Amino acid sequence: xxxxxxMDLSMEQRLAIKFCFKAGKSAxxxxxxxxxxxxxxxxxxxxxxxxxxxxxxGQEDVEDDPRSGRPTVCCNDNNVKKISQLLLQNCHLSxxxxxxxxxxxxxxxxxxxxxxxxKWKICSRFVPxxxxxxxxxxxxxxxxxxxxxxxxxxxxxxxxxxxDETWCFAYNPTTKCQSAAWVRETLPxxxxxxxxxxxxxxxxxxxxxxxxxxxKEFVLEGExxxxxxxKGVMERLLNRI
Numbered sequence: 001x002x003x004x005x006x007m008d009l010s011m012e013q014r015l016a017i018k019f020c021f022k023a024g025k026s027a028x029x030x031x032x033x034x035x036x037x038x039x040x041x042x043x044x045x046x047x048x049x050x051x052x053x054x055x056x057x058g059q060e061d062v063e064d065d066p067r068s069g070r071p072t073v074c075c076n077d078n079n080v081k082k083i084s085q086l087l088l089q090n091c092h093l094s095x096x097x098x099x100x101x102x103x104x105x106x107x108x109x110x111x112x113x114x115x116x117x118x119k120w121k122i123c124s125r126f127v128p129x130x131x132x133x134x135x136x137x138x139x140x141x142x143x144x145x146x147x148x149x150x151x152x153x154x155x156x157x158x159x160x161x162x163x164d165e166t167w168c169f170a171y172n173p174t175t176k177c178q179s180a181a182w183v184r185e186t187l188p189x190x191x192x193x194x195x196x197x198x199x200x201x202x203x204x205x206x207x208x209x210x211x212x213x214x215x216k217e218f219v220l221e222g223e224x225x226x227x228x229x230x231k232g233v234m235e236r237l238l239n240r241i
Contacts, residue, residue, distance in 0.1 A: 013043050014051050014062040021055040079104060080116050087119065161214060161241065163207035168218070169200070207237050215240040 013034060020030035027049050035042045042048075051062075082102050086093060095113070099106045113119050131139070150156045203225070206216040215237045223229060 009041065010043075011062055013038060017048060017051045018055050018062060021052055027052045079108075080112050083109065083112050084117055087113075087117070158210050161207055161209050161237070163205065163237075165203055165205050167201050168204050205233060207240075 016034055016037065017030055020033055025033065030052055031045055031048045034048055043051075079102050083098055086098060086101055093101075095106050095109050098113070099109045102109065202221065203219040204216065205219065207214050217233070217236070219225060
């Protein structure tokens with residue numbers, strides 16, 4: 001009974017949209033009139049514009065387009081297996097693509113993927129670069145050499161010197177936690193101006209071994225860190241060692 005009333009209301013609203021179109025009203029004017037007439041039961045803006053566009057394109061029927069004979073409930077082991085195989089072949093398929101391949105409705109596909117296969121569609125995470133198979137093999141070989149050297153020389157790790165670079169700002173504003181203070185309950189909350197990080201900055205290059213820092217230097221303003229500059233850094237580091 002309730003579904004019948006909903007269908008009757010939908011047909012009535014489509015007829016109202018068609019009447020407004022025939023009366024020469026624009027789509028926006030039609031939306032305003034339908035909202036004023038039906039209030040909370042008015043169709044959505046997109047629905048009004050969709051039916052208005054149909055009538056503008058020459059359609060006279062207010063019935064929905066005939067739907068395909070696709071079964072609505074097909075959550076069986078066979079379809080679960082088919083969808084699982086399709087996702088193994090291509091994990092980027094959408095629910096609509098899977099529904100078309102298996103010939104079942106999209107809601108059933110969503111239920112199979114989420115509840116039966118326990119899969120969620122998430123976006124890929126950007127990474128700086130992707131290694132080629134040859135680069136991966138080289139890294140494995142280098143790691144194996146390091147392991148073999150460490151096994152043969154107990155003091156190997158004491159001979160390693162490593163380095164890093166970091167930006168140093170002229171000032172760093174304190175965070176909300178760092179500026180927290182104990183005050184009486186009756187006193188107002190302390191205020192803290194919102195600062196941005198300093199635009200004045202310089203790069204610090206630092207090198208250290210297993211005990212302490214060996215060498216550190218700031219990159220002078222206007223310098224470009226290229227092969228020639230880094231060669232000079234390595235020479236100064238070698239002198240310190």
